Amino acid sequence: xxxxxxxxxxxxxxxxxxxxxxxxxxxxxxxxxxxxxxxxxxxxxxxxxxxxxxxxxxxxxxxxxxxxxxxxxxxxxxxxxxxxxxxxxxxxxxxxxxxxxxxxxxxxxxxxxxxxxxxxxxxxxxxxxxxxxxxxxxxxxxxxxxxxxxxxxxxxxxxxxxxxxxxxxxxxxxxxxxxxxxxxxxxxxxxxxxxxxxxxxxxxxxxxxxxxxxxxxxxxxxxxxxxxxxxxxxxxxxxxxxxxxxxxxxxxxx
Numbered sequence: 001x002x003x004x005x006x007x008x009x010x011x012x013x014x015x016x017x018x019x020x021x022x023x024x025x026x027x028x029x030x031x032x033x034x035x036x037x038x039x040x041x042x043x044x045x046x047x048x049x050x051x052x053x054x055x056x057x058x059x060x061x062x063x064x065x066x067x068x069x070x071x072x073x074x075x076x077x078x079x080x081x082x083x084x085x086x087x088x089x090x091x092x093x094x095x096x097x098x099x100x101x102x103x104x105x106x107x108x109x110x111x112x113x114x115x116x117x118x119x120x121x122x123x124x125x126x127x128x129x130x131x132x133x134x135x136x137x138x139x140x141x142x143x144x145x146x147x148x149x150x151x152x153x154x155x156x157x158x159x160x161x162x163x164x165x166x167x168x169x170x171x172x173x174x175x176x177x178x179x180x181x182x183x184x185x186x187x188x189x190x191x192x193x194x195x196x197x198x199x200x201x202x203x204x205x206x207x208x209x210x211x212x213x214x215x216x217x218x219x220x221x222x223x224x225x226x227x228x229x230x231x232x233x234x235x236x237x238x239x240x241x242x243x244x245x246x247x248x249x250x251x252x253x254x
Contacts, residue, residue, distance in 0.1 A: 007236045011036035015233065016079075016088045016129065018042045018069065018121075019095030023194035024144060024222045026051045028092055031226035032233060033060040037090065040082060044068040069095050069121035070113050079128055087136075090233045091129045093122045093143040096162075098196050103157045111158045118162035123169060126184075130177065137181045142232045143170055144225075145188040145244055147251060163188075167244050174242030183241050185232045190248025192220040216249030 001009065015032045019025040020041040029039050033055045039062040041048050041055075048064045055062045063086075067078035082088075097117045099110035126141055133139025146163040153160050166186060173184040191197060191210050200206045201219065211217065228247050231237050246252050 008230055008234045009036050010090070010230075010234060013037045013089040013233075014040065014086055015090035015092060016040040016042060016082075017092040017094060018125070020051050021045075021048050022050075023196075024189065024192060024225050025092075025094040026054070027222035027226055028094060028229045030054045030058070031223075031230055032090070032092075033058040033062075035230055035234070036060070037233075038062065040065060040086065040088065042067060042069075042079070042095070044070075069125075070097070070117045072116055072120040072124045075121060075124050076128055079125065083129065083132060087132070088129055089133075089138070090140045091126060091142070092229065092233070093126065093141070093166075095121070096144065096159075096196075098156055098159045100155045100199070102155055106157055114158035115162055118159065119165050119169070122166060126169075126173065130173070130182070133182055134177060134180050139177075139180075139182045140233050140237075141173065141182075141184045142229060143184075143186045145170070145186040147188055147190055147246070147248060149186070149188050149244060150252065170244060171242040178241045181238075183232070183237060185237070185240060185242065186244045187225060187228050187232070188244050188246045188248065189225055190214065190220050190246070190251045192222060192224070194222065213254055214249045214251050215254060218249065220247070220249055 015037045017029040020029040021043050038060050039055055041064045067074050099114050143166050145166045148160040149163040149167040170184055170186040228245055
């Protein structure tokens with residue numbers, strides 16, 4: 001293995017990826033496996049079979065943990081037993097949800113679901129996984145942020161609030177943990193073809209408006225996030241900390 005291969009290799013590492021059933025999470029999990037990592041797949045339903053089959057093809061091992069991240073109080077009971085058996089080297093906080101309602105009519109139920117899933121669970125899962133990483137002075141945490149970490153959007157006040165908070169939390173963790181050889185960063189995807197963006201893509205007016213703003217001239221695909229994740233998960237990024245990396249086809253530079 002040459003220097004560049006070693007720089008990006010994840011051989012001997014274990015990564016925990018949330019929301020790995022489809023879309024961005026599935027692409028990231030499979031990309032990390034292809035780079036040599038074994039996987040812990042965290043989801044809230046027993047429907048991870050497609051991702052598991054894709055990981056099997058890479059020759060890496062996996063285990064699946066079930067917990068509903070809209071209930072952060074359940075995280076420790078589900079994850080701590082795994083941490084006692086397996087050394088987790090990389091955490092990817094990918095799971096998220098979105099509820100679209102006008103701000104003046106936004107329900108408490110929608111607000112709580114989005115904030116619990118996108119923010120509170122990120123904090124408590126990161127805190128839990130970080131403890132053994134800090135003890136051995138090595139770890140990587142990557143959280144999937146959003147363009148709405150920088151912008152307000154429309155009809156998604158809870159999502160925008162949660163993703164702004166994720167950017168701040170990334171910096172807060174990095175400030176406390178960087179001295180322990182511990183890197184905490186985030187990736188802010190642009191408009192990616194996933195289930196969460198299906199409604200936008202099916203709306204001709206919104207779809208054309210979005211495409212007109214993207215210099216690359218296309219929606220992103222989940223695979224477009226794999227390279228950035230591999231960089232932040234590997235020793236190639238050992239001096240990158242508290243950064244929110246946009247992968248957006250040029251949207252933020254427009």
